[in-house]
């Protein structure tokens with residue numbers, strides 16, 4: 001059965017953190033990383049930080065098989081470096097139809113004034129490669145000899161695993177509001193980042209989906225250009241202690257306060273049955289490292305229950321620090 005993790009805002013909500021927590025806790029049989037190298041996911045485990053652009057954040061669960069699906073795009077240098085860093089060579093597989101980005105596509109994006117100046121692209125070559133795939137001129141994983149030992153049929157393996165009752169974690173990337181279809185076009189990424197797009201990346205239908213978990217952060221951030229309603233000034237961000245920098249680009253993230261009305265709409269479009277909220281510790285004093293809901297400051301509990309009421313879906317997971325296990329897990333109480 002599939003658990004799909006979706007970013008709820010503009011990315012960087014902490015999908016890497018939620019995925020790594022659920023990996024430690026649920027020990028899924030498989031973990032699938034969708035999207036591409038323009039999204040950096042951070043997993044912190046036993047004090048060590050991993051910044052992942054290809055390998056699923058669930059790699060910290062030692063018996064979980066790691067999967068890159070046909071809808072994803074890889075870059076060989078990035079992938080091989082991460083496989084070495086995570087020591088996962090013997091348990092990672094790639095679909096034969098996964099797209100392969102080369103330096104040529106990255107160079108095309110760097111020379112593209114519209115992407116650089118207008119859209120605020122990360123210029124990793126993802127959009128250029130995807131457009132070549134659509135025009136059927138891009139090479140795929142099966143066309144590269146050095147990938148041959150990793151190649152598998154991902155949809156077939158995922159379905160077999162689900163039919164055997166195995167748990168499969170599917171990690172989305174970026175966020176709902178960066179979706180090519182549902183986001184703030186043209187200030188969006190080059191793919192559909194919502195639950196439907198994530199499932200399409202894997203390449204199977206919805207029959208085996210058990211949970212769709214939308215991940216929000218306790219405040220909103222956005223990198224690059226495009227509208228951001230309620231954007232705070234750099235001084236306000238500094239005063240609140242909400243400053244963040246991009247995992248892939250190092251750019252300072254723009255910030256706005258949490259918006260329950262927006263969150264409700266995102267939950268609805270993604271058909272989510274659960275919500276996770278990270279960085280509770282950044283917003284509420286006394287929340288850092290708390291792993292028991294009753295030990296959260298009252299102010300935080302009041303806010304969480306108010307948001308829960310407004311969005312109408314249980315908030316099952318609450319992040320209280322960067323470490324994978326700094327998490328309050330309310331699934332046992334809230335899910336029947």
Ligand code: GTP
Nearest residue numbers: 011012013014015016039041042174279319320321
């Ligand atoms: P994208 O696909 O790029 O959107 O990535 P992402 O959603 O995985 O987020 P990313 O890792 O880029 O950024 C999240 C940052 O917040 C990282 O530095 C995490 O270590 C950190 N983080 C995640 N959850 C928490 C939390 O609950 N508390 C604190 N203090 N930090 C957190």
Ligand code: MG
Nearest residue numbers: 012040041247
């Ligand atoms: Mg990120």
